[in-house]
Amino acid sequence: PKATSIKIRNGVANRGKRVKVSGWVHRLRVQGKNMTFIILRDGTGYLQCVLTDNLCQTYDALTLTLESTVTVYGVINELPAGKTAADNHELTVDYWECLGKAPGGEHAMSNKVNENSDPSVKYDLRHLVLREEKASNILKVRSEVMKAFRSYFDGEGYVEVTPPALVQTSVEGGSTLFELNYYNEKAYLTQSSQLYLETCLPSLGDVYCLVGSYRAEKSHTRRHLSEFTHCEAEMAFITFDDLLDRLEDMICGVIDSVLAHKQSADIVYKLNPNFKKPERPFLRMDYSDAIQYLKDNDIKKEDGTFYEFGEDIPEAPERAMTDKIGRPILLCRFPVEIKSFYMKRCPENLRLTESVDVLMPGVGEIVGGSMRISDLDELMAAYKRESLDPSPYYWFTDQRKYGTAEHGGFGLGLERYVAWLLNLHTVRDACLYPRFTGRAFP
Numbered sequence: 458p459k460a461t462s463i464k465i466r467n468g469v470a471n472r473g474k475r476v477k478v479s480g481w482v483h484r485l486r487v488q489g490k491n492m493t494f495i496i497l498r499d500g501t502g503y504l505q506c507v508l509t510d511n512l513c514q515t516y517d518a519l520t521l522t523l524e525s526t527v528t529v530y531g532v533i534n535e536l537p538a539g540k541t542a543a544d545n546h547e548l549t550v551d552y553w554e555c556l557g558k559a560p561g562g563e564h565a566m567s568n569k570v571n572e573n574s575d576p577s578v579k580y581d582l583r584h585l586v587l588r589e590e591k592a593s594n595i596l597k598v599r600s601e602v603m604k605a606f607r608s609y610f611d612g613e614g615y616v617e618v619t620p621p622a623l624v625q626t627s628v629e630g631g632s633t634l635f636e637l638n639y640y641n642e643k644a645y646l647t648q649s650s651q652l653y654l655e656t657c658l659p660s661l662g663d664v665y666c667l668v669g670s671y672r673a674e675k676s677h678t679r680r681h682l683s684e685f686t687h688c689e690a691e692m693a694f695i696t697f698d699d700l701l702d703r704l705e706d707m708i709c710g711v712i713d714s715v716l717a718h719k720q721s722a723d724i725v726y727k728l729n730p731n732f733k734k735p736e737r738p739f740l741r742m743d744y745s746d747a748i749q750y751l752k753d754n755d756i757k758k759e760d761g762t763f764y765e766f767g768e769d770i771p772e773a774p775e776r777a778m779t780d781k782i783g784r785p786i787l788l789c790r791f792p793v794e795i796k797s798f799y800m801k802r803c804p805e806n807l808r809l810t811e812s813v814d815v816l817m818p819g820v821g822e823i824v825g826g827s828m829r830i831s832d833l834d835e836l837m838a839a840y841k842r843e844s845l846d847p848s849p850y851y852w853f854t855d856q857r858k859y860g861t862a863e864h865g866g867f868g869l870g871l872e873r874y875v876a877w878l879l880n881l882h883t884v885r886d887a888c889l890y891p892r893f894t895g896r897a898f899p
């Protein structure tokens with residue numbers, strides 16, 4: 458009988474019919490002369506296929522290798538109790554062909570890269586590592602997380618925009634700019650799309666984007682990339698408290714939608730068995746309380762002294778504090794001198810800004826956000842304080858001239874969110890092809 462071509466994920470719905478399935482040989486088990494099992498992988502799932510008698514005695518069968526491509530034909534049947542396979546069923550092959558044979562022996566993929574390989578080998582062979590179950594599971598959850606962010610924003614009436622990656626202004630300071638020659642002028646890869654999102658408010662209302670940001674990070678840490686996916690949003694006519702509420706709402710809303718998706722929920726609990734949805738409200742803590750917390754808990758600098766008000770809290774103490782507290786923290790009101798030029802000051806204390814970092818156990822900072830300066834004179838003073846030439850920012854400055862408004866927003870590092878959700882040791886594993894110090898290949 459004619460076979461229906463199917464993807465593995467639709468196997469259950471097609472049981473009992475003759476089907477045609479194509480994919481890669483994920484596992485191979487030869488059981489005596491008369492039986493060979495193939496676990497076939499097509500990206501949508503895994504399917505156990507059994508070849509018997511003549512079918513497993515051909516030249517192709519006897520020389521079949523892992524990662525070869527094959528097409529199999531036959532009927533999928535539920536397995537009797539006591540036997541296990543993916544989806545609890547198996548395809549009994551009646552005809553098959555090999556489409557492309559992969560190298561075996563010392564050139565086999567599993568010999569070039571495996572669990573015990575050096576990390577640099579894993580990054581060199583990332584194109585092969587992607588085929589492994591864990592790497593593909595992470596990417597599947599990442600896709601669902603991106604969908605969840607979009608559907609959260611769409612549900613709240615935000616418009617998605619696509620700001621440029623090539624820009625001529627810095628947002629987060631000059632030290633991490635990637636500079637390039639742009640028709641004999643200087644240009645940069647954008648560090649954040651925030652300033653562009655701000656220009657959309659009078660046109661589109663609340664907006665968001667999910668695009669790349671680029672930072673020439675010299676430090677080699679497990680949470681810094683040179684290219685990361687930045688989920689940024691900007692909202693008009695809000696207060697600082699509104700901003701905090703919306704952030705919390707978004708982070709929790711996204712978890713709920715990811716967990717509502719069965720395949721993603723299974724992967725989350727497989728990779729992160731102790732995962733618990735964070736309790737609301739998140740702990741809200743001021744920067745000055747964090748400085749005190751570090752002292753009270755004896756968390757010090759390398760030179761043995763304490764962090765003092767006005768100093769940046771680096772990654773290690775930030776994570777030590779977050780892990781000790783053990784729940785998400787909205788860390789608020791950082792001093793002006795350690796934050797970016799565009800941040801609004803706290804009306805009650807002009808040394809502080811209406812700023813927030815969201816800290817998650819295991820990762821630390823996953824979000825940076827703030828209310829923005831809405832007053833033109835204050836903005837001009839801020840450029841001056843940071844020694845920024847205002848001229849390339851003319852379009853940004855115009856926002857304060859043509860109908861200014863209280864507004865604020867945030868940026869969330871997608872890879873850090875995924876690393877937190879799946880308990881990954883490094884954000885690099887949350888990327889398709891991670892870009893970090895010294896690596897722009899493959």
Ligand code: 4AD
Pocket residue numbers: 628629648649650651672674680681682683684685687689690822823824825826827866867868869870871872873884
């Ligand atoms: O705290 P950051 O630098 O804030 C901004 O860029 C703001 N302009 C965002 C805004 O308000 N629209 O970056 C925001 C987040 C960080 O909390 C972190 O999650 C992520 O972006 N991030 C990085 N992720 C990976 N590698 C890097 N080098 C990152 N730099 C920032």
Ligand code: MG
Pocket residue numbers: 814822824825
């Ligand atoms: Mg930050």
